[in-house]
Amino acid sequence: MWHGEFRDPRLVEVYDAECPWGWDDDFFMAVLAEHSAPRVLDLGCGTGRLAIAMAAAGHDVTGVDPAHASLDAARRKPGAARVRWIEGSVEVLPAKSFDAAFLTSHVSQFIVGDDEWAGALHALRRALVTGGRLVFDSRDPAARHWKEWNPEDSRRSIVLDDGAAVTAWSEVTSVEDGVVSFTQHYRFPGGRQATSTARMRFRTEEELREQLSVAGFRVDRVYGGWGREPVGLSGDGELIVIAVAESPPNL
Missing domain, CATH: 3.40.50.150 (Vaccinia Virus protein VP39)
Known part of the structure; x- marks a missing residue:
């Protein structure tokens, strides 16, 4: 999404x-x-x-x-x-x-x-x-933050208010002309998964x-x-x- x-x-x-x-x-x-x-x-x-x-x-x-x-x-x-x-x-x-x-x-x-x-x-x-x-x-842009937006470096566990833990990680899909496209991945307890896509401009x-x-x-x-x-x-x-x-x- x-x-x-x-x-x-x-x-x-x-x-x-x-x-x-x-x-x-x-x-x-x-x-x-x-x-x-x-x-x-x-x-x-x-x-x-x-x-x-x-x-x-x-x-x-x-x-x-x-x-x-x-x-x-x-x-x-x-x-x-x-x-x-x-x-x-x-x-x-x-x-x-x-x-x-x-x-x-x-x-x-x-x-x-x-x-x-x-x-x-x-x-x-x-x-x-x-x-x-x-x-x-x-x-x-000189800090090149997107270099850390990969499945290995970005993997984390997020604990919700109800105590459920969601595993999340990021994945860059393209870097072109100052625009970074990436996908956030989420895995919920029980195996349900969701993704979120976005683009960011680095000026x-x-x-x-x-x-x-x-x-x-x-x-x-x-x-x-x-x-x-x-x-x-x-x-x-x-x-x-x-x-x-x-x-x-x-x-």
């Missing part, structure tokens, strides 16, 4: 079990607290872990995601009533409605095509007030800076890790971008 971790209710449960609160969430919460941002957008909010925490911290949060099953899981969580949940993507974003926008868990990389990514950045610029911040993470720091500038953003910071290390000096191998919405023409 295409993006099964977000669209298949059983795989959504697996995703939630495998992705608890982490250092990346701590980072995003700290960045959010650095400036006044009453109205926050979490685009690609998934099952709502971060959106709910932001709302609990006192922000007016809108969580947007195209996957119905993920939003269902988000709405069932404690504190979910504080968040405005919307099924959709950038096409549903109202103009000048947010002081900060976040794309976390490498959501930006799932926007693969150049035109699609440019359109998303322009939509985010329109949705932000001037001076608002766009914050997102993207894996650094360089230079590409991201240029694309953001064209869309009307000024890049404020780019970190290479969750401890705010410079790019290339962290084992995290990230490009964590904080950009500021400016007042460009043609928006």
